[in-house]
Amino acid sequence: MRAERAARSRASYVGGMTHPQPAAVPVTSLLTDRYELTMLQAALADGTAHRRCVFEVFTRRLPPGRRYGVVAGTGRLLEALPAFRFTSRELDWLSDEGVVDDATLAFLADYRFTGSVRGYAEGEVFFPQSPLLVVEGTFAEAVLLETLALSILNYDSAVASAASRMTSAAVDRPVLEMGARRAHEEAAVSAARAAVVAGFAATSNLEAGRRYGLDTIGTAAHAFTLLHDDEEAAFAAQVAAQGPGTTLLVDTYDVKRGVELALAAAGTGLGAVRLDSGDLGVLAQEVRAQLDAAGAHDTRIVVTSDLDEYAIAALAAAPVDVYGVGTSVVTGSGAPTCGMVYKLVAREGRDGALAPVEKRSSAKTSVGGRKTAARRRGPDGRAVEEVLVTGPDQAVASWEPEGGELRALHVPLVTGGEVDLSWTGPQGVRRARDRHRASRDELPRGARRLSADEAAVPTVTLRLAGRD
Amino acid sequence: MRAERAARSRASYVGGMTHPQPAAVPVTSLLTDRYELTMLQAALADGTAHRRCVFEVFTRRLPPGRRYGVVAGTGRLLEALPAFRFTSRELDWLSDEGVVDDATLAFLADYRFTGSVRGYAEGEVFFPQSPLLVVEGTFAEAVLLETLALSILNYDSAVASAASRMTSAAVDRPVLEMGARRAHEEAAVSAARAAVVAGFAATSNLEAGRRYGLDTIGTAAHAFTLLHDDEEAAFAAQVAAQGPGTTLLVDTYDVKRGVELALAAAGTGLGAVRLDSGDLGVLAQEVRAQLDAAGAHDTRIVVTSDLDEYAIAALAAAPVDVYGVGTSVVTGSGAPTCGMVYKLVAREGRDGALAPVEKRSSAKTSVGGRKTAARRRGPDGRAVEEVLVTGPDQAVASWEPEGGELRALHVPLVTGGEVDLSWTGPQGVRRARDRHRASRDELPRGARRLSADEAAVPTVTLRLAGRD
Structure with a gap:
C-alpha cells in the first residue's frame, strides 16, 4: 500500500501525466487592503465600477545594483484566484x-x-517597467485583486531574484534552501518554492515539499549531538537510523575530531559532512584533505553558515560540494520585497472607448496605456533589450513580434475567468524552473556578475501607430 | 440582526468579557524543517528521544545600530501549537x-x-541573549517545535522591533500599517498584528482586522481618481459613499487644485487629505495653509509615501496629523528577521539528572544551562540592566527576583501542554500592546533615539550558587 501511494505521489509530480489540480487554498478575499472595498462601494454607487479597465503590475526600478529580477509567485496567484470568494464568514465580518x-x-x-x-x-527574468501582469476586467472585479496579486508577486519574486544570484554564483554545485526559521511560517513555504524556481535543488521545508512536490533534505542539528552523551553516540544513532549515506554535522565540538568520529561511525562510504561555523574556505580544505587521506573520496562537504551569493562566490575555489542557504534567500538578500505596483493604465470612458490614464503629480509617474512586451535577441541569441509595446488598444492587443529576433513575453494566464491550471501546482513549479533556466541563459554575458551595475539590458518603448 | 452581530463582535474584543478562544489555525506540523523529523527517528531508535530537555530561544545580537528588540508572535505561536498535529494527510505524505x-x-x-x-x-522589549522562550519537555516533543517557533517569533519580532521605532518617532501622532502589498500575503496579516502590538493605531489589512480584532482603515487609491472622467467626479463619488469625514487623495494631478476640489466636494468638514508623493514636509506646510485659509482647520493631513522611522522623525516639525507606513514596517526596516535561534541548553543525561550542554566549536557559542531573566530598574524606575540567571537547575526554577528593583520577565505560556489562552486572539494583542507601551516607557532616557548605538542596557549573567 505504501508503494502504491508512492507511485501515485510520484505521478502527480510529472507534468501532464495526471490532470493538474490547483492546491486547496483557504479563502483569500480578505487578504486585501480596506480601500479596495471602499473604492468598490463608491464606484458601484456612481456606475463607474462597471467600466472596463486594464491594470498592470510592474516595478519602477530594480533593487540597488541588481541587474535583473525574476518573476515568481504567478502559479500561487493562480491558485489563490479561485479562492478569492466572499463566503458568509467574510461578509458577516x-x-x-x-x-x-x-x-x-x-x-x-x-x-x-x-x-x-x-x-x-513564472521564472522569466524582468527589468524596470516590464509589464509583468496585465489584468483586464471591470473596475469592480480587477481592483479587488490588487493587494493579493502584489503580496504574492512581490515576496516570491524578491526571493527568486536573490536565489537566482545564488544558483548563478554556485555554478554547477547544488544549493539547498534552509531558511524557514528566518521567515514567517507561510512565507517560508512560498520562499522554498520560489528558490526552487530559481534553481535551488531542494528545501528543508516539509510543507513546501508536500504542497509543491519539491525534494526535501535535512539530517541533524547540533541539538542532536548535544542530546547524546558524546559525539560517538550521536553519530552511531544517526548512521543506524539513516544509513552511512547520511550527512553528519561535524562542528559541534572540534571539527578534526568530528570528522574522525564521523568516518569511524559511517566508514568511507559516509555521504557527507556538514560545516556550519568558522572559516568555511579553510575548514573545507582541511576537511577535504582529511577525508581524502582516509580514503573517503566520495564523501561530500556541505557548508551552511549564513551564506549569501557573495559567500558562495567566495567559496568557488574551495572543495565545497553543496551550499545550504537560509536567512539570505528567504529575506531576498537585502531586498525583501520587489516594490511592484498595480496601476490602472487604461479604462473605458464615458464614450465607451478604452482610454489610457496616468498619474501626473510630481513623482511616481507611470506610463498609461495597455502594454505588451518582447525581448529582442542579438545574432548570438542573447538578450539585447526589453521592448515594451504600447499605443492604440486594438493595435497592442493584436501585436505579434516578428520572427525569432523578438521573443514575446506575455502568456495567457486567465481567460474569461478560467485559470490555466498548467501554471499551478508541482507542474507549474517545474515549468517555471525550466523557464528561468532558459531565460537566464539568454542574458548577455556579464549580466550574472554579482557586482553592482545597471539593469542587464535597457528597456525601450515601441509606440505603435494607429488611432489612439 | 446586524446590530446583534456587531455587539457580539465587539464583545469578543474585550478582554475577559467572553471566554477567549484561539483562532482556528490549519495544521501547522509540516511548517517544519525535515531534520527535526530525522533527528526524532534516530533518537526514538536509541531511546534518547525521551530524555527531558530544555530548549531556549534567544538572539545573539540586535540588528546593527538597534538599541532594543520587541518580542512579538508569542500569541500566534500559542494559537499554532494546538494545531501542531499529524493527521492522515501529513502522515501519508x-x-x-x-x-x-x-x-x-x-x-x-x-x-x-x-x-x-x-x-x-509578548510586547516586552529584549536585548542580546535574553531567553525569550524556555521550552521544556522530552527531546521528541520539544525538538519538533523549533522551526515553527522561530518562524513566528523571528518575523513578528522583526516587524514589531521596526514598528516600535516608528511609533516612538511619531510621538503622539497615529501611525497606520499599510504594507500588505509588500509582504507575503499571510505574513502581511501577522505584520499588521505585530505593528499594532508596537503601537500602530490601525491597519489596512482586512484579514488582520477580522482575525485579531484590529481597527482597519482605507479610503481610495489613485486608481479611483483615474477611473473617473475627472477629479471632481471621483471626489463627489467618494464623499457620496463615505461622507465628508472621508480622506481624499489629492495628489493624482496637481496637489493645490486637488485640495481645492476636495474642499469643494466635502466642504470644510472634510475629514482628511492624503499626500502620497513629493516632498511631504513642504507639501504638508502648503496644504495646511491652504486648508486653514479655507476654514478647514479640522481637516487632517495624512502622509504615506515610503515612510520609515527616519522619514517620520524628519516630519516632526511638519503639520502632519497621521503617518501611513507600508514597505518599511512589513520588512523590518532593514532587518527583516531577528536571527533568533532555538538551542538545547540542558538535557537529562544517562544518570537521569538535567545537565547543561553547549556547543564548543569556534563560532556561534551559546551559554548552556536553563535560564530565567529579570530587568533591574534604577531609583527612577528605568531599566538599568538585563539580568540572566543561571546555575543549578533547581535553583533557577525556584529563583524569584527580590522586590521592585528586579522585575521578573518570564511568564508561564504553556503548562503541562495546556496553552494559556489569555495570550491569544484579540485579547492577546491588547495585552501585548499594553506590555509594549509599559516596557518601552521603562527604557533609559535616550534609548529611543534612532541613531545607531549599542543595546540600551547591558546584559549580565547572575550565576546562582548550589550544586550544579
Missing part, C-alpha cells in the same frame, strides 16, 4: 464592521473574477 | 516520501506537546 454597505455586500457575495490576465511566465 | 520510518510515524500520529513553555510576555 464586513457587515459587522461596517466596512461597506449592503449593495456592496450583495455584489461581493456573487463575486468571481471573470476577466483575463496575461503576464510574464 | 511523510510515509510516501520515506521521510521517516513506521515507528516514527506511529509516534507522530499520537503527537501532542505535553511540556511547558515560559517566556517574555
Whole structure:
C-alpha cells in the first residue's frame, strides 16, 4: 500500500501525466487592503465600477545594483484566484464592521473574477517597467485583486531574484534552501518554492515539499549531538537510523575530531559532512584533505553558515560540494520585497472607448496605456533589450513580434475567468524552473556578475501607430 | 440582526468579557524543517528521544545600530501549537516520501506537546541573549517545535522591533500599517498584528482586522481618481459613499487644485487629505495653509509615501496629523528577521539528572544551562540592566527576583501542554500592546533615539550558587 501511494505521489509530480489540480487554498478575499472595498462601494454607487479597465503590475526600478529580477509567485496567484470568494464568514465580518454597505455586500457575495490576465511566465527574468501582469476586467472585479496579486508577486519574486544570484554564483554545485526559521511560517513555504524556481535543488521545508512536490533534505542539528552523551553516540544513532549515506554535522565540538568520529561511525562510504561555523574556505580544505587521506573520496562537504551569493562566490575555489542557504534567500538578500505596483493604465470612458490614464503629480509617474512586451535577441541569441509595446488598444492587443529576433513575453494566464491550471501546482513549479533556466541563459554575458551595475539590458518603448 | 452581530463582535474584543478562544489555525506540523523529523527517528531508535530537555530561544545580537528588540508572535505561536498535529494527510505524505520510518510515524500520529513553555510576555522589549522562550519537555516533543517557533517569533519580532521605532518617532501622532502589498500575503496579516502590538493605531489589512480584532482603515487609491472622467467626479463619488469625514487623495494631478476640489466636494468638514508623493514636509506646510485659509482647520493631513522611522522623525516639525507606513514596517526596516535561534541548553543525561550542554566549536557559542531573566530598574524606575540567571537547575526554577528593583520577565505560556489562552486572539494583542507601551516607557532616557548605538542596557549573567 505504501508503494502504491508512492507511485501515485510520484505521478502527480510529472507534468501532464495526471490532470493538474490547483492546491486547496483557504479563502483569500480578505487578504486585501480596506480601500479596495471602499473604492468598490463608491464606484458601484456612481456606475463607474462597471467600466472596463486594464491594470498592470510592474516595478519602477530594480533593487540597488541588481541587474535583473525574476518573476515568481504567478502559479500561487493562480491558485489563490479561485479562492478569492466572499463566503458568509467574510461578509458577516464586513457587515459587522461596517466596512461597506449592503449593495456592496450583495455584489461581493456573487463575486468571481471573470476577466483575463496575461503576464510574464513564472521564472522569466524582468527589468524596470516590464509589464509583468496585465489584468483586464471591470473596475469592480480587477481592483479587488490588487493587494493579493502584489503580496504574492512581490515576496516570491524578491526571493527568486536573490536565489537566482545564488544558483548563478554556485555554478554547477547544488544549493539547498534552509531558511524557514528566518521567515514567517507561510512565507517560508512560498520562499522554498520560489528558490526552487530559481534553481535551488531542494528545501528543508516539509510543507513546501508536500504542497509543491519539491525534494526535501535535512539530517541533524547540533541539538542532536548535544542530546547524546558524546559525539560517538550521536553519530552511531544517526548512521543506524539513516544509513552511512547520511550527512553528519561535524562542528559541534572540534571539527578534526568530528570528522574522525564521523568516518569511524559511517566508514568511507559516509555521504557527507556538514560545516556550519568558522572559516568555511579553510575548514573545507582541511576537511577535504582529511577525508581524502582516509580514503573517503566520495564523501561530500556541505557548508551552511549564513551564506549569501557573495559567500558562495567566495567559496568557488574551495572543495565545497553543496551550499545550504537560509536567512539570505528567504529575506531576498537585502531586498525583501520587489516594490511592484498595480496601476490602472487604461479604462473605458464615458464614450465607451478604452482610454489610457496616468498619474501626473510630481513623482511616481507611470506610463498609461495597455502594454505588451518582447525581448529582442542579438545574432548570438542573447538578450539585447526589453521592448515594451504600447499605443492604440486594438493595435497592442493584436501585436505579434516578428520572427525569432523578438521573443514575446506575455502568456495567457486567465481567460474569461478560467485559470490555466498548467501554471499551478508541482507542474507549474517545474515549468517555471525550466523557464528561468532558459531565460537566464539568454542574458548577455556579464549580466550574472554579482557586482553592482545597471539593469542587464535597457528597456525601450515601441509606440505603435494607429488611432489612439 | 446586524446590530446583534456587531455587539457580539465587539464583545469578543474585550478582554475577559467572553471566554477567549484561539483562532482556528490549519495544521501547522509540516511548517517544519525535515531534520527535526530525522533527528526524532534516530533518537526514538536509541531511546534518547525521551530524555527531558530544555530548549531556549534567544538572539545573539540586535540588528546593527538597534538599541532594543520587541518580542512579538508569542500569541500566534500559542494559537499554532494546538494545531501542531499529524493527521492522515501529513502522515501519508511523510510515509510516501520515506521521510521517516513506521515507528516514527506511529509516534507522530499520537503527537501532542505535553511540556511547558515560559517566556517574555509578548510586547516586552529584549536585548542580546535574553531567553525569550524556555521550552521544556522530552527531546521528541520539544525538538519538533523549533522551526515553527522561530518562524513566528523571528518575523513578528522583526516587524514589531521596526514598528516600535516608528511609533516612538511619531510621538503622539497615529501611525497606520499599510504594507500588505509588500509582504507575503499571510505574513502581511501577522505584520499588521505585530505593528499594532508596537503601537500602530490601525491597519489596512482586512484579514488582520477580522482575525485579531484590529481597527482597519482605507479610503481610495489613485486608481479611483483615474477611473473617473475627472477629479471632481471621483471626489463627489467618494464623499457620496463615505461622507465628508472621508480622506481624499489629492495628489493624482496637481496637489493645490486637488485640495481645492476636495474642499469643494466635502466642504470644510472634510475629514482628511492624503499626500502620497513629493516632498511631504513642504507639501504638508502648503496644504495646511491652504486648508486653514479655507476654514478647514479640522481637516487632517495624512502622509504615506515610503515612510520609515527616519522619514517620520524628519516630519516632526511638519503639520502632519497621521503617518501611513507600508514597505518599511512589513520588512523590518532593514532587518527583516531577528536571527533568533532555538538551542538545547540542558538535557537529562544517562544518570537521569538535567545537565547543561553547549556547543564548543569556534563560532556561534551559546551559554548552556536553563535560564530565567529579570530587568533591574534604577531609583527612577528605568531599566538599568538585563539580568540572566543561571546555575543549578533547581535553583533557577525556584529563583524569584527580590522586590521592585528586579522585575521578573518570564511568564508561564504553556503548562503541562495546556496553552494559556489569555495570550491569544484579540485579547492577546491588547495585552501585548499594553506590555509594549509599559516596557518601552521603562527604557533609559535616550534609548529611543534612532541613531545607531549599542543595546540600551547591558546584559549580565547572575550565576546562582548550589550544586550544579
